[in-house]
Amino acid sequence: xxxxxxxxxxxxxxxxxxxxxxxxxxxxxxxxxxxxxxxxxxxxxxxxxxxxxxxxxxxxxxxxxxxxxxxxxxxxxxxxxxxxxxxxxxxxxxxxxxxxxxxxxxxxxxxxxxxxxxxxxxxxxxxxxxxxxxxxxxxxxxxxxxxxxxxxxxxxxxxxxxxxxxxxxxxxxxxxxxxxxxxxxxxxxxxxxxxxxxxxxxxxxxxxxxxxxxxxxxxxxxxxxxxxxxxxxxxxxxxxxxxxxxxxxxxxxxxxxxxxxxxxxxxxxxxxxxxxxxxxxxxxxxxxxxxxxxxxxxxxxxxxxxxxxxx
Amino acid sequence: xxxxxxxxxxxxxxxxxxxxxxxxxxxxxxxxxxxxxxxxxxxxxxxxxxxxxxxxxxxxxxxxxxxxxxxxxxxxxxxxxxxxxxxxxxxxxxxxxxxxxxxxxxxxxxxxxxxxxxxxxxxxxxxxxxxxxxxxxxxxxxxxxxxxxxxxxxxxxxxxxxxxxxxxxxxxxxxxxxxxxxxxxxxxxxxxxxxxxxxxxxxxxxxxxxxxxxxxxxxxxxxxxxxxxxxxxxxxxxxxxxxxxxxxxxxxxxxxxxxxxxxxxxxxxxxxxxxxxxxxxxxxxxxxxxxxxxxxxxxxxxxx
Amino acid sequence: xxxxxxxxxxxxxxxxxxxxxxxxxxxxxxxxxxxxxxxxxxxxxxxxxxxxxxxxxxxxxxxxxxxxxxxxxxxxxxxxxxxxxxxxxxxxxxxxxxxxxxxxxxxxxxxxxxxxxxxxxxxxxxxxxxxxxxxxxxxxxxxxxxxxxxxxxxxxxxxxxxxxxxxxxxxxxxxxxxxxxxxxxxxxxxxxxxxxxxxxxxxxxxxxxxxxxxxxxxxxxxxxxxxxxxxxxxxxxxxxxxxxxxxxxxxxxxxxxxxxxxxxxxxxxxxxxxxxxxxxxxxxxxxxxxxxxxxxxxxxxxxxxxxxxxxxxxxxxxxxxxxxxxxxxxxxxxxxxxxxxxxxxxxxxxxxxxx
Numbered sequence: 001x002x003x004x005x006x007x008x009x010x011x012x013x014x015x016x017x018x019x020x021x022x023x024x025x026x027x028x029x030x031x032x033x034x035x036x037x038x039x040x041x042x043x044x045x046x047x048x049x050x051x052x053x054x055x056x057x058x059x060x061x062x063x064x065x066x067x068x069x070x071x072x073x074x075x076x077x078x079x080x081x082x083x084x085x086x087x088x089x090x091x092x093x094x095x096x097x098x099x100x101x102x103x104x105x106x107x108x109x110x111x112x113x114x115x116x117x118x119x120x121x122x123x124x125x126x127x128x129x130x131x132x133x134x135x136x137x138x139x140x141x142x143x144x145x146x147x148x149x150x151x152x153x154x155x156x157x158x159x160x161x162x163x164x165x166x167x168x169x170x171x172x173x174x175x176x177x178x179x180x181x182x183x184x185x186x187x188x189x190x191x192x193x194x195x196x197x198x199x200x201x202x203x204x205x206x207x208x209x210x211x212x213x214x215x216x217x218x219x220x221x222x223x224x225x226x227x228x229x230x231x232x233x234x235x236x237x238x239x240x241x242x243x244x245x246x247x248x249x250x251x252x253x254x255x256x257x258x259x260x261x262x263x264x265x266x267x268x269x270x271x272x273x274x275x276x277x278x279x280x281x282x283x284x285x286x287x288x289x290x291x292x293x294x295x296x297x298x299x300x301x302x303x304x305x306x307x308x309x310x311x
Numbered sequence: 312x313x314x315x316x317x318x319x320x321x322x323x324x325x326x327x328x329x330x331x332x333x334x335x336x337x338x339x340x341x342x343x344x345x346x347x348x349x350x351x352x353x354x355x356x357x358x359x360x361x362x363x364x365x366x367x368x369x370x371x372x373x374x375x376x377x378x379x380x381x382x383x384x385x386x387x388x389x390x391x392x393x394x395x396x397x398x399x400x401x402x403x404x405x406x407x408x409x410x411x412x413x414x415x416x417x418x419x420x421x422x423x424x425x426x427x428x429x430x431x432x433x434x435x436x437x438x439x440x441x442x443x444x445x446x447x448x449x450x451x452x453x454x455x456x457x458x459x460x461x462x463x464x465x466x467x468x469x470x471x472x473x474x475x476x477x478x479x480x481x482x483x484x485x486x487x488x489x490x491x492x493x494x495x496x497x498x499x500x501x502x503x504x505x506x507x508x509x510x511x512x513x514x515x516x517x518x519x520x521x522x523x524x525x526x527x528x529x530x531x532x533x534x535x536x537x538x539x540x541x542x543x544x545x546x547x548x549x550x551x552x553x554x555x556x557x558x559x560x561x562x563x564x565x566x567x568x569x570x571x572x573x574x575x576x577x578x579x580x581x582x583x584x585x586x587x588x589x590x591x592x593x594x595x596x597x598x599x600x601x602x603x604x605x606x607x608x609x610x611x612x613x614x615x
Numbered sequence: 616x617x618x619x620x621x622x623x624x625x626x627x628x629x630x631x632x633x634x635x636x637x638x639x640x641x642x643x644x645x646x647x648x649x650x651x652x653x654x655x656x657x658x659x660x661x662x663x664x665x666x667x668x669x670x671x672x673x674x675x676x677x678x679x680x681x682x683x684x685x686x687x688x689x690x691x692x693x694x695x696x697x698x699x700x701x702x703x704x705x706x707x708x709x710x711x712x713x714x715x716x717x718x719x720x721x722x723x724x725x726x727x728x729x730x731x732x733x734x735x736x737x738x739x740x741x742x743x744x745x746x747x748x749x750x751x752x753x754x755x756x757x758x759x760x761x762x763x764x765x766x767x768x769x770x771x772x773x774x775x776x777x778x779x780x781x782x783x784x785x786x787x788x789x790x791x792x793x794x795x796x797x798x799x800x801x802x803x804x805x806x807x808x809x810x811x812x813x814x815x816x817x818x819x820x821x822x823x824x825x826x827x828x829x830x831x832x833x834x835x836x837x838x839x840x841x842x843x844x845x846x847x848x849x850x851x852x853x854x855x856x857x858x859x860x861x862x863x864x865x866x867x868x869x870x871x872x873x874x875x876x877x878x879x880x881x882x883x884x885x886x887x888x889x890x891x892x893x894x895x896x897x898x899x900x901x902x903x904x905x906x907x908x909x910x911x912x913x914x915x916x917x918x919x920x921x922x923x924x925x926x927x928x929x930x931x932x933x934x935x936x937x938x939x940x941x942x943x944x945x946x947x948x949x950x951x952x953x954x955x956x957x958x959x960x961x962x963x964x965x966x967x968x969x970x
Contacts, residue, residue, distance in 0.1 A: 015458030022459075023467060030471040136352070136603070140596035142547050144554050145570070145588040152577055152584075202718040208672055210732040210783065211705030214697070220731075221720050228722075243462040247554050251574065265470060266556050273470060277463050284460045300767040301721055318914040319939045324889060325906045325916070 048077035075275030086275030093257035104179035112184040116191020138185025144247040147178035164253040195226040235288035346608040353604020359597040370410025378411040379562035397582045408564040415565045423545035426484040431491025439499030469557040498530035532609035539602035543595040620646040625683035634896040638664040640847035651824040653838035661847035706736040709784035713796040715776035719768035726764030736787040751782040774805035846903035853929035860954040863931035865910045872948040923963040936963040
């Protein structure tokens, strides 16, 4: 177990280093970048950048400084706004994004699994066809389109929900649903196919031959095994919720990190783009690592030392 | 009738009856096609796709307008006999722009899928076929690359490289091929240990022959499915980038940029968002159900 | 002796895309307390479907019991609902499946899989169930049961898993145990151990066993009586001695002749039965075995043979036992082993429909 985690951590660090390096050098070649020599910046910003990156130092010095800064969790100043640092933006925006993301993950997993299980148990009946038709629609509607539709019909036309902003629980519902819809549909499909596969297994017959009720068989024998692939999807799910949040926060005017990120893209605020990208990458890689470790704990067949499936 | 004696005469076996094969034998792809045709949803997707492609080709010529000429006296017009999908804030005809956008979206999707195909098949094929150290190194590299969050990388590249059709496809494919390479590798690994490949090897077939005759044709199924499903994800990415303001530069029309332009006007001119949005969804939907249908049709376990 | 099970004219069919498959076409047999009945046949002969139908484990739909009765302790199981069957499955009738690699839940501890049935049927506490699970593991010959009980199936070898399956099946002391090819997936040496184990347990627990197999060698070891199935029907049934030393049905001859044995010296070739079993979507007219039967009579292609009774316990479904039928010689491999059965009737007696 320890060996496996160590190995995974190593790969994660290599990936992260690649990301940090790539971001750093990409930003240097970007048109109008903060590292170009002939730039006209307000003196305060120039001073901030100077203090943080040491713009007069050679590039390799700047690069190592940047690596050290990332390790010490310091993502540097904004390139456009003088008194703002990336760390400020993160501590201000991330809690909001986190809350929204968690709400969406909860909706996606809970409802996705529920629909998937129902569809599998009622295979080839109308319940199955209905859920799967909705699911295929769900994965075909990008979250930002879902968000605009929800906003237009439920908030603007019917006035059931607030149109935008981030004030009460009411305000979180539409964005969370819009964010969750796609992953939910995906989870429903995944659960269904995995459930059908599991239900055809001999051990389900064994359980039935023991005289267990179909409810017990579904929950204790089928679902436990069927949900393993869903657990592996939690990593990509986090990624999808995270990137989805950029546009959702933009549409609903939610002051989360995604919103700031989109603004920084529009403003070409390079240092913010760079810092937030690195921050998001860390979050994602850690989430994926956690999911993999959790999977190893849930599935007894996984021998974590080798990182391969048993048998 | 017969006498009892005749009835109780030993006549023996009639094997021709028992050995008759009741089902006509079909070639693999014919069989796949028959199963695909039975899948109503997939067939619907195929028809939808045909319509969308037809409109992408001919749609822009169906009106007297072109996609880039401004007409400020006619801006933000709702759909009418004059402008079937209305006009945008510069008075451009939305119908023409929508199908102009279809061309770009479908082009991006297909181009990304093809590039992924070439790199993925080469990378995964070599890794799987060589095995051992080569495989280990190549797949490890792919693992590390795929550790980079896809959309973040694409966003970053678009910011740096500047907006354009070429940079967008480049950004999408820079790590997009990894999925394809994994699938190809898995297929090759599985197939190369199959007995018919071993048999062919024993008979002295060389690498090229084994690759060309056995490995590639037999992995066509999963490759085709992956390709079909790459297209909608590329179309999604294009729309997403457009929506973030990283799409194609005006006056070019893509569904993503049109949706992005339409969003601020949602309250008063909803059609400006709805038309591109609906066609994004329909296209992704069509590719998804066709891909699903293909996968189901190719899966021998679903054979009856 | 007390009759535990009586199956009367059981018919099962499956709805498939290709049409309705009549998997079981009128099967009748009975089973006494403490007795072992082997059901033998090729794949697709309906033996597994028959056995799973006894516990109503076949998926319905597409499966359907289209006729007949399954009297268990005098009570018909056919009309029972799934809910009612729960108190019979595992408690009264248990089942062991062919492949121990797949018939245990991979993510549940072996102990818990044994305990489940106990807790459900005997209403014991968790602690008691665990104690009983350890006892059962010991009973089926698993060493160190105290630690094994907390392990997962992948930590068991194939033979041990089948032992664990037997422990699960026997947990609630069922009256009838159905073993569906329990040794087919195992190594030969392990097979013998499992068979020994089952015999020993049967003596101890006085359970009746239905043993499904395609391997006649196994049958001779374990069974009291043998039923030979072909194309969804029982074509011959009798005691082990009757089937091995006085077979009457040409299909049984074929099976016996195709069985390798040490006694056949190099001179005799193994005789394979030509052809393949019929497609049960459209069962052939007459005797389903006729096309593959070198002793087939003209009438076999026209009329289904009735059941003839050869002795108190021996029945065979073949026109060859009809008084008008010519005397045919069974294949050499069978002829060599034939013994005179003192219990045989003077002449085969035609059995009237319904028995």
